[in-house]
Amino acid sequence: MIDPAPPPTPDLLLTALRGGCPRCGEAGLFSGVVTFAPRCRHCGLDFASFNVGDGAASFLIFIVGGIILGLALWLELSFAPPIWLHALLWIPLATGLTLGLLRLAKAILIAMEYRHEAAAALSEANDGPD
Numbered sequence: 660m661i662d663p664a665p666p667p668t669p670d671l672l673l674t675a676l677r678g679g680c681p682r683c684g685e686a687g688l689f690s691g692v693v694t695f696a697p698r699c700r701h702c703g704l705d706f707a708s709f710n711v712g713d714g715a716a717s718f719l720i721f722i723v724g725g726i727i728l729g730l731a732l733w734l735e736l737s738f739a740p741p742i743w744l745h746a747l748l749w750i751p752l753a754t755g756l757t758l759g760l761l762r763l764a765k766a767i768l769i770a771m772e773y774r775h776e777a778a779a780a781l782s783e784a785n786d787g788p789d
């Protein structure tokens with residue numbers, strides 16, 4: 660018996676960058692800024708069945724915090740600007756980086772979870788019943 664070919668999967672990073680569905684690659688993974696849509700409008704994949712957890716958010720706190728802290732220290736030590744300039748720069752930058760990277764990280768995590776489950780299901784189907 661010939662094994663069925665696995666379905667083609669879209670490129671993980673490109674799909675995540677445009678917020679695409681992990682199965683068909685069409686845009687529409689998010690219904691809000693960082694909120695998943697209930698299901699794919701194109702292929703019907705149920706996004707609610709995936710659980711990406713809060714790992715991405717806690718990991719991003721360290722990345723974004725490190726970037727903002729480094730830039731703020733550099734600016735302060737180099738130019739000693741007034742405090743309002745720090746607030747004007749770092750609050751929007753931290754918010755934008757957090758939301759942008761959180762969206763990307765959640766899209767990558769759901770794509771990886773989908774691929775893992777698809778590979779496991781294909782392997783289970785090939786093994787057949789006992």
Ligand SMILES: [Zn+2]
Nearest residue numbers: 680683699702
């Ligand atoms: Zn889809």
